[in-house]
C-alpha cells in the first residue's frame with residue numbers, strides 16, 4: 001500500500017487529534033453506509049500494526065448479517081445481566097443507565113481474532129511472554145480505532161460475551177480466539193467525555209499518577225515501595 005504523502009507537521013497534528021478525539025461509541029451511531037475505501041484504509045491501518053515475531057496473528061471477520069448481530073446482542077444482554085447481578089445495589093443502579101453496545105445501530109461489526117499458532121513454533125520475542133501475541137492483536141485494534149476516528153467513524157468495543165459462544169456463532173476454528181467485537185460506522189458526533197465518566201461510573205486519573213521514576217511508587221497511597 002502507498003502511504004499518502006503529507007507534511008510531518010500535518011501528520012503529527014492529525015495523529016494527536018485522532019488520539020484525543022477517539023471515543024468508545026455506543027449511542028451515537030447513525031447506521032449510514034461506510035465508504036468502502038475508508039473501510040479499506042481502516043483495515044489496512046490495523047494490518048500495519050507491529051506484531052511479535054512479525055506474526056500478524058490477527059484476522060478480521062466483518063459481520064453485517066442482521067440475524068448474526070441479533071444473536072450476538074441477545075447473548076450480550078444475558079452477560080449484562082450476569083454482571084449486573086454481581087454488583088452492590090448502588091453500583092447496579094449506576095450501571096443500569098449505561099449502554100454497553102451499539103451492535104444493532106452501527107453499520108458494521110468487525111470481530112478481531114488471535115491465532116497463537118501463526119508463525120509458531122519459533123516466534124521471535126514470544127518465548128518468555130506468551131501474551132505478546134495477544135498484545136499484538138490489541139495494537140491492531142488500536143490502529144483500527146484511531147484510523148476510524150481519523151476517517152470520522154465511531155468504534156465501540158464490546159466484551160460482554162463468552163469466547164465459546166462467539167466462536168460457535170461465527171465458525172471460528174478451535175485454537176483461534178475472538179479478542180474483540182467492534183461496532184463501527186458513521187456517528188452523529190463523538191462525545192468529549194467517556195460514557196463511563198459521564199454516567200458517574202468511574203473517573204479518568206491524571207497522567208501524573210501513572211508515571212513512576214526509576215522504581216515503582218505507590219502513588220494511590222502516597223508511599224514508595
Ligand SMILES: Cc1cc2nc3c(=O)[nH]c(=O)nc-3n(C[C@H](O)[C@H](O)[C@H](O)COP(=O)(O)O)c2cc1C
Pocket residue numbers: 022023024025026099100101157158159160193194195196
Ligand atoms: C478491552 C476493552 C473492552 C471493552 N469492553 C466494552 C464493553 O463491553 N462495552 C462498552 O460499552 N465499552 C467497552 N469498552 C470501552 C471502555 O469502557 C472505554 O474505552 C472506557 O470507558 C474509556 O472511554 P473512551 O474509550 O471513550 O475513552 C471496552 C474497552 C476495552 C479497551
